[in-house]
Amino acid sequence: MVKISAAGKKALDDLIAQFQAEKKLPGFGIVVTSVDRELYASAGGFRVHDDPTSGPVTPDSLYWICSMAKLITALACLVLIEQGKLNFDDPVTKYLPQFKDPVVLEGLVATPTPKPRPAQGVPTILHLLSHSSGSTYFAKQREPVYSLGKGYTFEQTGGREQAQDEFLEHIKEGYSGIPLAADPGTSFSYGYSSDILGIIIARVAGQSLADFCEQYIFEPIGIKTTFRLTPELIAKLVELSFRNEDGSISRFEDQIQLIQRYPKEVLLDLGGIGGYSTFPDYATLLRHLLRIEAGKDVPHPILKQETVKTLFKPQLTEAGAAALAAVIPRWDPNVARAGVNWSTGLALTTSDLPGKRKANSAFWFGWAGTLYVIDPTTGIAIVAGSQIIPTFDRGVVEMFEKVEGIIYANLEDD
Known part of the structure; x- marks a missing residue:
């Protein structure tokens, strides 16, 4: 067993005191x-x-974990795969006919007016898990660039299936078919893959994504992570803050539109952005996965060891890994240089980071300032962050880099 030395804990305490005194971050x-x-x-x-x-x-305290919900949605999918109700190679069209004729946007990055062409093939369940489906957040340019797309901000009305259909219509962004950044399976593209997967999970399971995750993930592990806010949870929620252009921090005052949440009824559980959790609960989820991966005894395991091990095995093509590496430098250039890939639910570092995580560690972040690392080689996981936008906040990045360095420098055998 490993532990953090007394010196390491003091260094973390001192870091927290420093960030508070210098007001580098909100809560x-x-x-x-x-x-x-x-x-x-x-x-x-x-x-x-x-x-x-x-x-x-x-x-x-409770955080809106945003894209850290993507792992949870992936785990729910893997549960259904173990149950025999989904398969990695199932085409998305088997469940969502809206994907019958997707289009690839040629010149998406280079020009504000990309040209659509018919996609070669359709995404599969594995493509959604590994974010190689081609789905993109940037089919249309947004202002500001960090704002959330209409797929996340539209007003949910009617029933659950109507909200699902409206979502799928909104992410078309006016194109004749679902727009993709690349042909399915050929590259990495960050987008609505997890939300699409969440809709498929709900339709296959015959219950909401929130209810399915509660039954098969949160309750067995014993955590209160959720897709639904309540008055009691709102009272624990760390409120959003905003980083101004001059570097100062102010309260969030509706600078951009957010996802639908309490007190409005949530009809569509957004598998890519709609989760809320305390950091200890999310760390408990990561510890649960670490224990299964290591073959340790786990009460009420949510997945088999062989399935959990797929979370730490690369799935992207060489081109896909390069596309992912191009996204990462906004968080940590050292991670991108070390090599990255994506598994059935997690971004992976493919080599050691000196003084930090080991090869095949998994990581990701949330749009509103939360981050995590899970390192099966060392047997530790870190969850940290704040609630601040625009995303990739420099204060959050600085804190996480220092936290990770302190922890790895101060691990010792228990």
């Missing part, structure tokens, strides 16, 4: 777990930026 938290137990949990700042009366952020 934030840090949680570290080993394969066996939680090693560290602390937090700093206030639930509402610069408002002490809102109460301090604590390890039990």
Whole structure:
């Protein structure tokens, strides 16, 4: 077993104190777990930026984890695959006829007016899991660029299936078919793959994505992670903040439109962005996966060991890995240089990062300032971050880099 040394814990405590004193971030938290137990949990700042009366952020504070929900949706899909209700090679058209005639947008990056052409093939379930389906967030240019697309911000009305159909219509962005950045299976493209997968899960399971995850993931593990806010959860939620162009931080004041959430009824559980969790609960999920991967005894395992191991095996083509590497430098250029890929649910580093995570560690981030790393070789996972936009906030990136460095420099045998 590993633990963080006393010196390491002090260094983390000092880092939190520094970030609070220098007001580098609004409310934030840090949680570290080993394969066996939680090693560290602390937090700093206030639930509402610069408002002490809102109460301090604590390890039990709730965060909108945004794209960290993508892992949860992938796990739900893998559960259905183990149940024999889905297959990796199932075409998406088997469940969603809207994907019958997708189009690839030629020149998407180079020009504001890309030319659509018929896609060669249709995405499969594995393509959705590995983000090689071609689905993209950027079929149409948005202003500002970090704002959320209409697929996330449209007003959900009617029933659950109507909201699903409306989502699929919105992500067409006016094209004749679902727009893709590349032919399915040929590259990596960051987009709505997890949300599409969430709709398929709901239709195959005959229940909402939220209810399915509660039954097969959250309840067995014993965590309160959710896709649905309540008045009680709202009271624990760390409020969003905004990083101004001059580097100062202010409260979020509807600078951009967000996803639909309480008190409005959520009819469409967005598998790519709609999750909420405390950091200890998300770390518990990662620890659950670490224990299964390591072959340790796990009460109520959500997946088999052979399935969990696929989470740490690359699935992208060489071109796909290069496309993913082009996205990563906004977070950490060192990660991109080390080599990256994507598995059945996680981004992977393909070589060691000196003084940090080992090869085949998994990682990702949330749009509103949350990040995680899960390292099966070392047997630890880190969850940390804040609630601040625009995404890839420099304060969040700085904090996570320092946290990871401190932890790996201060691990010792227990």
